[in-house]
Amino acid sequence: MKLPSFLRNTPPKRRSKRSRGMGTTEAIVSLAAGVLVIGAGAMALRSTDVLINRAEGKASLRQNTTNGLRLLRSEVERSMHIMVNGSKASQGGDFDLADEQYAASLQTCQAKASTSNQVFRPVFGLKMIELTDPVFYGISTSSSGKGYSLSRCGAPLSIDGTYNETDEIFIARVIDDIAVMPCANGECTDTEESNKTKQLKDIASSLDVNFSTDSYTTPERIYREPALRIETDPNYKLVKFIDPNTGTEYNDNLNESHLQLSNSSRSLSIYPLYLAAFARADKRLENYGETGIAIDSAFFPELNSDRVAFLVDGSGSMSACILWGSGNGDKRTYWNGQRYQSTRRSCAMTRMESLQKELLAVLTDLHHNAPDTKITLTAFSSKGYSNHREWSRSSDGLVRIGDVDHYQSAKEFVNSLSAGDVTRWGGTDPWNGLEKAMTMADVNAVYFLSDGEPSQDRRGRSWSSRDYGPTVEYYIAKNNQRTTPAKVFTTALGLESPWMKLFAERGKGVYTQIDPESLKDNNGIGNNEGFCDPSNPSANFDYCNDADDVELTGAGQFRNP
Template sequence: MAEAVISLGASAVLVSASAAALSTTGSIISHTGEKTSLRQNASGGLRLMGSEVQRGLHLLIKTKDTPKAELAHTDLNHQQYSSSIQECEAIAIDRKRAFQPAFGIRMAELDRPVIYGLSTSARGNGYALERCGAPLTMDGRYGEVAETYIAPILQDIGVMPCQGNPDTCNSQVNPDGTEKSLNDIVKQLDLDFAVIANHGERTPARVAKEPAFAIETDSARKLIKIVSPKTEEEQNPSYLEIKNGLRSVSRHDLHFAMYSRASKIEDASSNEQGALLNGAFFRNISSNRVRFLLDGSGSMSACILWGSGRGQRRTYWNGNRYISTRKICALTRMESLQNELVMIINGLPDNTKINIESFSSRGYLNHRRWKPSVDGLISLDDSETRQSAISFVHSLNDGSVTRWGGTIPWDGLDTALNDEETDTLYFLSDGEPNTNHQGRQWTNDEFSSTVDHYISKNDQRGKKITINTTALGLNSNWMKDLANRSTGDYLMIDKNYITVAQQ
């Protein structure tokens, strides 16, 4: 039944596998096996949650203060949602486990919201994120039956360690001096959102023995983002963890950012249609010999979703130039790309060999390649290698954005076409090149010679590469032609694409 609750039509195979992984309660096995289990939990669970967030109208959250009139429809504390919450809590009581609502999603197809809440894990020594609401059928539609179901989304959320302030460590005890159970901690857990200096609105920082899990949203209640469970200054992510007694057997960091009905979001820093859909940049990855060539230029710092409040001054690209502002950006183009690629890397089979390269201007910060793959494709059959790839993806957001560089992809394209082992390339860019492949100034009316050059190189290979291209925020004729002539897919990600994708 749990599989039916959380299944999404186009991902039926993924759903079945993910549901099985999420409900696993077996004993601790090998270190490598547990790392794989946690990774599959995260990959499957976050994809399921992301799919539902995307099709939602907006999020529902709890705050201690009465929300502004224009945000009243996003208030999970509103009386109209009380019966749904009570029903979820009643089901949890029958299971002898608490359910503490974290956020809800208002769906166009349903009269009642879908609610995500924290509970204890199946193993009993950690926490879980669970979904409570109408079931989904195997074709992705919401069931017509009236029953409400609870199903796990993320198992084995970590328990915050007892460090630092001893008063915090000692706070999780009952009046009689006995230690509170994890179930008791869930019942009393504060999940009200509040404005935090540098992170918009988010749930409170977690203390000892509480879940290593915190979430953030934006001022429009469109974004849901998993963030550091500590203070707003901390960069340590939320995480899943399996322990054997006091010893950590395996740990997996959680990286997630997704927003609902993105077609309604505008980029406030410029006149462009800045909203980009998570989960759309790379499609139909079936190859096990694949390269990712990513735009690392400064324009990838463009903010596509502004949060509430003001924080530390940061620099962004506004479509024409760099701007410096204290206004909080909830999500940039680069962060959106990172979020999707991390989920992809976590979900790729162990026998997949990959290469990751970012391009900009030679000598600038983001003109570089993932070090283990400097000499070719690298297998993901080792968990440390997979984590190394994820760390490289996250490093693309480091340093001053004015030093990320321009848009010059030719080194990466040359390297890919010279690698006989690669059979598929995913090439993403958010702007036209600064120069052509010969180093002269780029002009759109002569793009055909550039495409001819690379198609000729592809034709000379023993086995041709399928080149899939993704253009962010613009229609790129040369990227479209390059994909078409190499039997690849061309995606132009803009507002119209998002509208169609969400219908």
């Protein structure tokens, strides 16, 4: 498969620096990699049913397998870990599909299936950093009614590979025509004989899908059950399809997970079903505390404090696209460096989405590995605009991220920052949030991220370079009033910010600068700059007509949104 140009071409220069250390270009690429891979999976999900209906015989089964496995593999590799049924999930409720925290989501999936006279028997789930609810995979009957399918239930995927958790839960067959197990040597046991009179739907709904406590596998399959058996590992990172029954009575074709299809002449086509995929979201935190190993996130470096205030930019400029896709999709609005612009061109990731992924990863690490850490979350834009707000749980002070309800609520808050009309996100007014963060007595680390210069100074007047020193000194003086001053970490996303650099230096923290070259694609187009410019050889004019690309004049009322 031909790679997109921005993955094939190496830019002439990448500048991404931190005042005390590592680069961040690789982190940006890794953030987007899962999105780009899963975009193909999203397209496969949309096309699977169509391909199944049009193709025949082994070609149909092969195409069915290719499309379905592409989606499943990409989601597994994008996930943090697997969740399974049964008591084997000994590491805690987050790994146990039967835990009560997943009950409502699973009930929704089963209700969705029942509206089309189907069944959804959950087998495993995938925990995603960017989603509050997991993605579930379960057994259903096939579209023909003569076999089984592996169905997916969860947040729908956009063509550009991003999840849309605000939309209604989506359920669809991913791998269809999973075979029905025969009797061994044509002779059924008494137990197997009892399945003869049952409908496949009833067998699926009562199927034993608990994973063994010693072999980490689902049970061996018998007569009329699906020819699919799944294995995981003790770390809940693996999803593997294995032999549905290891008995020697089954021949080679029936001794592996497989698909099966009957054509009009009643002959059978059989196709093997192979998968071994690993969840790759790493746990970057091994030890925690002032003497331990810290999280070293691209945007939130050297995080080893236990009382942390996060203050992040929610302004309209955070909608700028940093990685363009090669196709088109639904029309969306982005900040292009000077104004808002609406286009159907697919964007793999915006500044806001990159922030969300990094912050969600940090919150997940803290929840699992440093549960006693207390945090606050604040987004700033302009007073009266949608992203100028605090996380309600921490509006009165720090809260413990280890509590499941706090953790889920914090993720919902972060996910909500990309919702709504981007022209209503607002400008860059961080002062109220900074005032609170720098005066909370029990905070010992402040992480401040912004992608632009402030729209005005803290007194509401025009912002200029003359404000850099006085502004920093004002907040450092507030900080020094604490018994133990907090460390101040600043991240300039897509720009060089002298005042943020000075702020981190005076706050004895780290300044991270992620330059524009690190935040744009390799097509030379960057944050929408020039993609409709006739002088730009990389411009794609399929996206530059009046119907597809609209400059929203009057929407960008902030000098620095």
